[in-house]
Amino acid sequence: MTPAYTFAHWLTQTYIGREMQGNAYLFPTVEALHIMGSAALVGSTSILSLRLAGLFLTDVPVSKVAKQFLPWAWLGFAFQVITGTLLFMSEATQAYDNVIFQVKMALIVLAGINALVFQQTVYRRVATWDASNPPFGAKFAGYASIVVWFAVIAAGRWLNSSVANAPMPPPPV
Amino acid sequence: MHTLYSLCYWLGNTPLGSAIHNSTWMFPVIETVHLFGVVVLVGSASVLDLRLMGVAFKDYTVSRLAARFLPWIWAGFAVQVITGGLLFASEATKMYGSGVFRVKMLMIAAAGINALVFHFLAYRSVGTWERDPVAPLSVRLAGVISVLLWFGIVGAGRWIAYS
Numbered sequence: 001m002t003p004a005y006t007f008a009h010w011l012t013q014t015y016i017g018r019e020m021q022g023n024a025y026l027f028p029t030v031e032a033l034h035i036m037g038s039a040a041l042v043g044s045t046s047i048l049s050l051r052l053a054g055l056f057l058t059d060v061p062v063s064k065v066a067k068q069f070l071p072w073a074w075l076g077f078a079f080q081v082i083t084g085t086l087l088f089m090s091e092a093t094q095a096y097d098n099v100i101f102q103v104k105m106a107l108i109v110l111a112g113i114n115a116l117v118f119q120q121t122v123y124r125r126v127a128t129w130d131a132s133n134p135p136f137g138a139k140f141a142g143y144a145s146i147v148v149w150f151a152v153i154a155a156g157r158w159l160n161s162s163v164a165n166a167p168m169p170p171p172p173v
Numbered sequence: 174m175h176t177l178y179s180l181c182y183w184l185g186n187t188p189l190g191s192a193i194h195n196s197t198w199m200f201p202v203i204e205t206v207h208l209f210g211v212v213v214l215v216g217s218a219s220v221l222d223l224r225l226m227g228v229a230f231k232d233y234t235v236s237r238l239a240a241r242f243l244p245w246i247w248a249g250f251a252v253q254v255i256t257g258g259l260l261f262a263s264e265a266t267k268m269y270g271s272g273v274f275r276v277k278m279l280m281i282a283a284a285g286i287n288a289l290v291f292h293f294l295a296y297r298s299v300g301t302w303e304r305d306p307v308a309p310l311s312v313r314l315a316g317v318i319s320v321l322l323w324f325g326i327v328g329a330g331r332w333i334a335y336s
Contacts (some may be wrong), residue, residue: 005255028335031331032327032328032331032332035211035327035330035331036209036215036324036327036328038208038212039211039212039215039216039219039324039327040219042212042216043213043216043217043219043220044216046216047216047220056241061289068229068230075248082283117266124258150212153205153208153209153212154205154206154208155210157201157203157204157205157208161201171247
């Protein structure tokens with residue numbers, strides 16, 4: 001058994017993992033909360049991204065939009081990590097080696113890298129372009145963020161049909 | 174047969190309704206776009222609601238925020254009506270008998286009435302209160318009701334898939 005499988009199996013056997021599987025109302029409730037969280041997270045990141053792309057709130061400085069919407073993005077992200085982890089714990093052994101799950105996680109990492117690179121490069125000089133047309137780097141980061149976050153949602157929807165109905169796979173040797 | 178049921182039956186048997194019903198990929202794809210629409214509609218409605226509640230974005234006047242976000246709310250709503258209509262058409266007779274579906278439609282109607290009442294009552298005098306640190310109770314109430322209803326609608330939507 002691989003360490004990843006052992007860990008995934010352990011997660012499903014924890015109190016929370018068992019509760020998530022055993023209580024018929026818990027999984028759909030947490031899933032509903034996870035969808036609500038997507039509105040908070042992707043809604044607020046998209047507002048900032050549209051501003052970076054120069055398509056929305058163009059008369060508000062980028063730094064101001066960031067200051068006002070990033071706290072909501074982080075709040076939404078924390079909420080998604082918590083609800084997403086709960087969902088994962090209930091079906092960890094089926095999800096961990098599922099390609100769509102891995103693609104979703106890779107996309108989230110990509111969204112993080114995109115934000116980090118933007119923050120460490122173009123955004124450092126934000127004072128020089130704050131109120132004007134954003135430079136190419138900012139526009140690119142904005143468009144990329146929108147595409148990646150909506151792809152995360154699509155992967156999540158796809159994951160639901162590929163994992164929820166999947167039979168229990170045998171443990172890898 | 175009940176008129177409403179006949180209508181659902183007819184809708185389910187239109188070429189579009191049966192095409193979505195019989196396809197393996199169309200329903201999940203439309204559902205994915207419906208989820209994208211949640212972000213646009215509920216995301217932008219919540220921004221306005223949080224402002225009405227006095228929770229966030231207080232350095233924008235309500236009318237300015239409304240002017241920016243209402244087009245997105247309407248665009249999101251249009252996407253949701255179209256994608257939701259397609260999803261409904263593919264399983265109309267099933268939805269006819271679904272209690273959760275009825276609750277969802279009632280909540281959407283309630284959200285609409287809430288927005289309409291706000292628009293024709295409190296919003297008429299927006300100039301007199303939009304710079305106040307704390308908006309009148311009716312305004313804050315409209316914001317709270319709207320947020321609760323929209324998130325309730327999202328919850329009901331998820332529940333339809335399980336019912």
